[in-house]
Amino acid sequence: xxxxxxxxxxxxxxxxxxxxxxxxxxxxxxxxxxxxxxxxxxxxxxxxxxxxxxxxxxxxxxxxxxxxxxxxxxxxxxxxxxxxxxxxxxxxxxxxxxxxxxxxxxxxxxxxxxxxxxxxxxxxxxxxxxxxxxxxxxxxxxxxxxxxxxxxxxxxxxxxxxxxxxxxxxxxxxxxxxxxxxxxxxxxxxxxxxxxxxxxxxxxxxxxxxxxxxxxxxxxxxxxxxxxxxxxxxxxxxxxxxxxxxxxxxxxxxxxxxxxxxxx
Amino acid sequence: xxxxxxxxxxxxxxxxxxxxxxxxxxxxxxxxxxxxxxxxxxxxxxxxxxxxxxxxxxxxxxxxxxxxxxxxxxxxxxxxxxxxxxxxxxxxxxxxxxxxxxxxxxxxxxxxxxxxxxxxxxxxxxxxxxxxxxxxxxxxxxxxxxxxxxxxxxxxxxxxxxxxxxxxxxxxxxxxxxxxxxxxxxxxxxxxxxxxxxxxxxxxxxxxxxxxxxxxxxxxxxxxxxxxxxxxxxxxxx
Numbered sequence: 001x002x003x004x005x006x007x008x009x010x011x012x013x014x015x016x017x018x019x020x021x022x023x024x025x026x027x028x029x030x031x032x033x034x035x036x037x038x039x040x041x042x043x044x045x046x047x048x049x050x051x052x053x054x055x056x057x058x059x060x061x062x063x064x065x066x067x068x069x070x071x072x073x074x075x076x077x078x079x080x081x082x083x084x085x086x087x088x089x090x091x092x093x094x095x096x097x098x099x100x101x102x103x104x105x106x107x108x109x110x111x112x113x114x115x116x117x118x119x120x121x122x123x124x125x126x127x128x129x130x131x132x133x134x135x136x137x138x139x140x141x142x143x144x145x146x147x148x149x150x151x152x153x154x155x156x157x158x159x160x161x162x163x164x165x166x167x168x169x170x171x172x173x174x175x176x177x178x179x180x181x182x183x184x185x186x187x188x189x190x191x192x193x194x195x196x197x198x199x200x201x202x203x204x205x206x207x208x209x210x211x212x213x214x215x216x217x218x219x220x221x222x223x224x225x226x227x228x229x230x231x232x233x234x235x236x237x238x239x240x241x242x243x244x245x246x247x248x249x250x251x252x253x254x255x256x257x258x259x260x261x262x263x264x
Numbered sequence: 265x266x267x268x269x270x271x272x273x274x275x276x277x278x279x280x281x282x283x284x285x286x287x288x289x290x291x292x293x294x295x296x297x298x299x300x301x302x303x304x305x306x307x308x309x310x311x312x313x314x315x316x317x318x319x320x321x322x323x324x325x326x327x328x329x330x331x332x333x334x335x336x337x338x339x340x341x342x343x344x345x346x347x348x349x350x351x352x353x354x355x356x357x358x359x360x361x362x363x364x365x366x367x368x369x370x371x372x373x374x375x376x377x378x379x380x381x382x383x384x385x386x387x388x389x390x391x392x393x394x395x396x397x398x399x400x401x402x403x404x405x406x407x408x409x410x411x412x413x414x415x416x417x418x419x420x421x422x423x424x425x426x427x428x429x430x431x432x433x434x435x436x437x438x439x440x441x442x443x444x445x446x447x448x449x450x451x452x453x454x455x456x457x458x459x460x461x462x463x464x465x466x467x468x469x470x471x472x473x474x475x476x477x478x479x480x481x482x483x484x485x486x487x488x489x490x491x492x493x494x495x496x497x498x499x500x501x502x
Contacts, residue, residue: 018333174355251486
């Protein structure tokens with residue numbers, strides 16, 4: 001079953017795999033160890049926003065490898081089914097590691113406190129429009145943004161406390177949300193949901209996700225009620241917050257390639 | 265048999281994983297679904313170089329899954345080990361799909377004909393005849409590679425902005441010592457494989473002139489932009 005966008009166009013286009021291809025694939029799989037892939041041991045579903053246009057918001061599926069207590073690397077897809085598109089990578093570091101980075105690097109990263117923590121943090125938000133806020137607060141009381149599908153909330157709760165203190169760097173390489181049938185253009189920087197201003201995620205997106213996973217509002221409310229928010233969040237992260245809603249774009253420049261032989 | 269990659273292998277500074285975290289992840293690994301990742305069935309090894317600097321070459325281990333007969337998506341690691349660092353992604357498309365791309369997109373993509381025919385692109389652990397069947401197809405494809413972690417610089421974290429990478433397109437480009445190291449580690453001979461692959465053909469329409477950045481250097485730069493609130497962004501150059 002091919003993945004399609006809203007208009008039914010197949011993404012990506014292409015012929016089904018031939019029987020021969022399937023057999024080659026199966027053969028490789030049996031002979032090769034694929035070790036790094038076997039270390040993805042968490043699936044997380046959350047949301048992200050394009051840093052150059054935060055009105056574009058997407059549901060993301062992270063397949064996470066923990067390298068050690070301070071560092072995780074994630075392959076990010078746009079769905080959780082076998083036809084999901086690989087849309088980018090996210091790296092996650094502890095606050096301890098983040099503080100070792102120079103400010104120019106830090107500005108590319110985002111905080112996770114909001115996604116992980118309790119709805120009570122929202123009460124400090126005064127900047128969003130009242131109507132959106134009321135709807136959003138009500139919805140947020142029912143769910144956190146960052147969830148581990150299928151895992152009971154009480155099981156992941158301790159990890160959410162760790163996560164709340166981390167910072168992420170997420171590059172998107174395939175903008176399937178705007179209908180790109182193939183990965184086009186340079187990579188783009190993504191930001192995380194926040195409780196204020198242009199960082200607020202559309203509650204309809206969240207509701208659709210929660211319905212899909214049958215997320216229990218009571219379980220979440222109970223489980224997340226006491227997750228402490230970090231005492232301090234580095235102001236270089238979530239760059240748009242302290243810098244007049246500025247974002248970043250990656251552009252390509254043609255240049256003289258440094259060579260050791262002729263090209264191409 | 266897979267050995268240790270002798271190229272740069274920076275250590276990520278950190279604490280070892282705590283027991284509570286490890287236990288949770290045992291639970292998530294057992295209970296949760298991993299469908300997108302379970303599609304990854306192939307390991308390919310090749311070299312990439314930076315789009316603006318051929319002298320910086322990186323051994324790249326691709327872990328690929330098909331979305332259909334014309335399209336593969338790959339995670340790239342610096343080594344195929346349990347502690348491999350996830351350094352980039354590659355998308356691989358058939359010639360037919362590549363030709364549908366606008367010209368200004370084609371520049372990001374590189375051809376695979378030389379890598380296949382020279383033997384430097386290979387599938388560790390897979391017998392030659394099986395690999396060749398696969399590479400009859402791969403030789404006609406194009407790839408788009410982005411790296412996010414410059415391990416060849418010794419970066420111990422993924423610093424900086426993404427790098428568009430290119431692939432080898434002719435003899436004389438790859439460093440002999442890097443190639444030799446891979447041959448020793450995997451007990452293979454690129455020369456021998458080149459002979460075995462002599463009959464494999466590249467793209468039916470020839471390598472497109474816009475591919476491989478049309479022969480130019482490609483560099484990424486970061487711009488600060490006015491993040492729009494209504495679907496349009498205004499670029500401000502800094």
